[in-house]
Amino acid sequence: xxxxxxxxxxxxxxxxxxxxxxxxxxxxxxxxxxxxxxxxxxxxxxxxxxxxxxxxxxxxxxxxxxxxxxxxxxxxxxxxxxxxxxxxxxxxxxxxxxxxxxxxxxxxxxxxxxxxxxxxxxxxxxxxxxxxxxxxxxxxxxxxxxxxxxxxxxxxxxxxxxxxxxxxxxxxxxxxxxxxxxxxxxxxxxxxxxxxxxxxxxxxxxxxxxxxxxxxxxxxxxxxxxxxxxxxxxxxxxxxxxxxxxxxxxxxxxxxxxxxxxxxxxxxxxxxxxxxxxxxxxxxx
Amino acid sequence: xxxxxxxxxxxxxxxxxxxxxxxxxxxxxxxxxxxxxxxxxxxxxxxxxxxxxxxxxxxxxxxxxxxxxxxxxxxxxxxxxxxxxxxxxxxxxxxxxxxxxxxxxxxxxxxxxxxxxxxxxxxxxxxxxxxxxxxxxxxxxxxxxxxxxxxxxxxxxxxxxxxxxxxxxxxxxxxxxxxxxxxxxxxxxxxxxxxxxxxxxxxxxxxxxxxxxxxxxxxxxxxxxxxxxxxxxxxxxxxxxxxxxxxxxxxxxx
Numbered sequence: 001x002x003x004x005x006x007x008x009x010x011x012x013x014x015x016x017x018x019x020x021x022x023x024x025x026x027x028x029x030x031x032x033x034x035x036x037x038x039x040x041x042x043x044x045x046x047x048x049x050x051x052x053x054x055x056x057x058x059x060x061x062x063x064x065x066x067x068x069x070x071x072x073x074x075x076x077x078x079x080x081x082x083x084x085x086x087x088x089x090x091x092x093x094x095x096x097x098x099x100x101x102x103x104x105x106x107x108x109x110x111x112x113x114x115x116x117x118x119x120x121x122x123x124x125x126x127x128x129x130x131x132x133x134x135x136x137x138x139x140x141x142x143x144x145x146x147x148x149x150x151x152x153x154x155x156x157x158x159x160x161x162x163x164x165x166x167x168x169x170x171x172x173x174x175x176x177x178x179x180x181x182x183x184x185x186x187x188x189x190x191x192x193x194x195x196x197x198x199x200x201x202x203x204x205x206x207x208x209x210x211x212x213x214x215x216x217x218x219x220x221x222x223x224x225x226x227x228x229x230x231x232x233x234x235x236x237x238x239x240x241x242x243x244x245x246x247x248x249x250x251x252x253x254x255x256x257x258x259x260x261x262x263x264x265x266x267x268x269x270x271x272x273x274x275x276x277x278x279x280x281x282x283x284x285x
Numbered sequence: 286x287x288x289x290x291x292x293x294x295x296x297x298x299x300x301x302x303x304x305x306x307x308x309x310x311x312x313x314x315x316x317x318x319x320x321x322x323x324x325x326x327x328x329x330x331x332x333x334x335x336x337x338x339x340x341x342x343x344x345x346x347x348x349x350x351x352x353x354x355x356x357x358x359x360x361x362x363x364x365x366x367x368x369x370x371x372x373x374x375x376x377x378x379x380x381x382x383x384x385x386x387x388x389x390x391x392x393x394x395x396x397x398x399x400x401x402x403x404x405x406x407x408x409x410x411x412x413x414x415x416x417x418x419x420x421x422x423x424x425x426x427x428x429x430x431x432x433x434x435x436x437x438x439x440x441x442x443x444x445x446x447x448x449x450x451x452x453x454x455x456x457x458x459x460x461x462x463x464x465x466x467x468x469x470x471x472x473x474x475x476x477x478x479x480x481x482x483x484x485x486x487x488x489x490x491x492x493x494x495x496x497x498x499x500x501x502x503x504x505x506x507x508x509x510x511x512x513x514x515x516x517x518x519x520x521x522x523x524x525x526x527x528x529x530x531x532x533x534x535x536x537x538x539x
Contacts, residue, residue, distance in 0.1 A: 082325055149422035156414040159406055163395055166363050167470070168388035168418035214405040 007128075008237060014128040015229035015247060017136040018189045019201060023225020024143060024218040025185060026206025028178055031158045031217075037074060038182045038202055040089040040096070044070030045186045046195035047096040050103035063195070064187035070096065071179045079172065100195070123194030123244025135188050143181055147218070150174065194244035201225065204251035208258035228254055313374070314474055314506040315339040315362060320371030322361050330369065331357045333530045339523070341473075344500050344507045348514055349527035355510040356396060358527065359476050362508070363393055376473055387474075389418055392467030396478040399459060404452030408443055408462050409434070411451050415466035434469055440495070441465040456483035464492070468499070475499070475507045481516055489516035496520065 029035045048066025052059035070092050077088040147154060156164040157171055165171045186198050193201055205225035209217045232247030239246075320335045332354050339345050347355050360366050362375055364384025373380040375387045392415070400406075406414075412434055413426060420426075426434075438444045441461040446454070451462055460483045467475055475496075481489045497520040499505050509517055518524070526534035 152413060152420055153417045155406065155410065156417040159411065159414060160395075160398075162365075163393065163398075164414075164417070166365070166388060166391075166393040166395070167415065168385055170385075170418075214403050 008233075010128045010130075010133070011237075011243075012230060012233045014133055014136065014192060015233045015243070016226040017133065017140060017229075018185075018192055019205060019225030019227070019229030019247070019251075020222040021136060021140045021143065021185050021225070022189065022201040023205030023209065023221035023223070023228075024140075025178070025182060026202045026225075027209055027218045027221040028147075028154070028158075029182065029202065030206050030210060032161065032175060032178065034085075034175060034178060034182075035203065036086055036089045037071070037179060038186075039199055040074065040093045041067040041070055041179065041183050042186055042195075042199040042202070043093050043096040043100070045183070045190060045198070047099040047103070049190055049195045050100040050107075053107050054103055060187050060190060063190050064183060066096070067183035067186055068180070071176075071183055075172075075176065075179075122242050123192055123197065123247075124242075127191030132188065132192075139181065139185055139188065146177060146181070192243065193247055194242070197244045197248045200248035200251055201228070204228065204248075204255045208251075208255045211255075211258040211262045224254055224258075225251070312340075313338045314341045314343070314376060315508070316372065316374040318372045320361070320373055321369045322357065322366045323369060324357075324366070331366075331530055332361065335371070335532055337525060337532065337535055339506065339508065341506050342500055342504045343522040344496060344509065344517065344520055345523045345525060346514055346517055346521040347508060347510045347525045347527065348512055349533075350512070352529075353527040354530040355512075355527055356478055357530070359393070359478055359508070359510055362476060363388060363391065390473045392470045392472035392475045394460075394463050394467050394475075394477045394480055396482070398463045399456060399483075400452040402450075402452040404450055406451055407448050408438075408451055408454070408465075409447040411462050412437065412465045412469055415469045419470075433471075437465045437469045440468065442491075457485065457488055460484060464495075471503070473505060475505055477507070477509045477511075479511055480509060481511055481513045489513070493517045493520055 026035070026038075029038050045063040045067040048062040048064070049059040051066075052062040073092060074085060074088050077083045078085050153164075153169050154174060156167070156169050157174060161171060182202070186202075189198055189201065205228055206217075206221045208224045209221035213220055228251035229247055232243065232250040235241065235250065236243040236246040316338050318336050320332060321330045322332045323330045335358070347358060349355055357366065361368070361373065362380075364375075364381040364387060367381045376390055378387050380387065416426075416430060435444075438447065441464055443458070443461055443465060446458070451459060454462065460480065464477075464480070467477075477496075480492060484492060493516040496507055496509070496517070500507055500520075509521070511517065514524070522538055524534070524536045524538070525532060
């Protein structure tokens, strides 16, 4: 029983840290228009992880190298060949998805039903360990330190990317740092959520935060991501469902709720404006 | 005006250093010879056979109808576009090879700067952003720079609005904020794209007067792109007119 509680706490901490990291990172990626690229990196990680099943190597390492390779190709194509990031992202995404499907097809059925395949494709509660928790803490701290160190430069880019570049801010360097942090985070989280759903953890909490507030979006994104991770773990344990899917569903529900909340808030604001002017109109009469 | 800009010796040293790094001592803030440029994937050149030389410490007005290439010219100068052929030197640096060095010495006010009311950044945040490339990591704003920011706020009539979200200001006020952001950088070269578009008549005169003072006192080279020439024509040293990507008129007043 004690072991179960400890195990549950370990999984909960891992999921909440993963959610916090992705929720915060996702806000910067979205505000710097790099979310499409992170989608591509996630699928490159999927291709890397799927290939690892065939060759029986560490899926986290192959996922990391695949995502870094994809990010590097993307940057080279954009900066040297002047191809738009979106175009090359979609090309790499299609290619990566195809490689992943091919790798799954070529995997012997025995291996496909194995633990390793489950870890990589669907996610698993067994993907937690003290080492993973420490790695997630390291990545989260790295993000916090990076953002603190370059706060003004990052705000300059978020305010107006083109103007920041015109003023001498090294926009490409910051984009590269964010992409490397994303690739590292995806590789670490892969086994928990599964390669298919890791993007949901990057996208949903950050979009929820952006919908809800204009201030402190990275912090709110982190909190919502941690909440999605925590709720997902509870529900997964309670209903005995795949953890990756449950966390994704939790984060999606939070996103829908945020969208609804923003619509209600907007309507209330409009009513307030109208009632203010009606009062003025009545008074002037 | 209090002296928060660099002194004459510092400015001259900047200019001399810019030139001594390159074999050709051209002596012009902008040197353009037979330059053609085009946007990626476009079928025709956006600027054709542009040649002119802009000396230091001048105000040059670039005018022309919509689509004549005025904004394109500024984008070329700042290094967003590359010359297909021809020579381009900005502040003595060959472009676009040394684009970053030029950008660190340049202040740029773009045409489209209006922010939505939901923009969370304050006036102070936006002005401070102009100093971003000069600050070291973890560097809080030093005291002398805080004084500089206060001075720029007074100069542009934004005192008391430091903590106001930029999106809640009028168009004219937002333009002043962007101008303050340019001035706080103490640039050698200022590029302004339609700076009078959101301003009323009296504010246009004030901004023109301010630009003249900056040129005279701080030896700054200023290039103004505007289809409205009345506010600045009295202070301008040159007028360049573009039409369909080519220079059709170049007139020097001094």
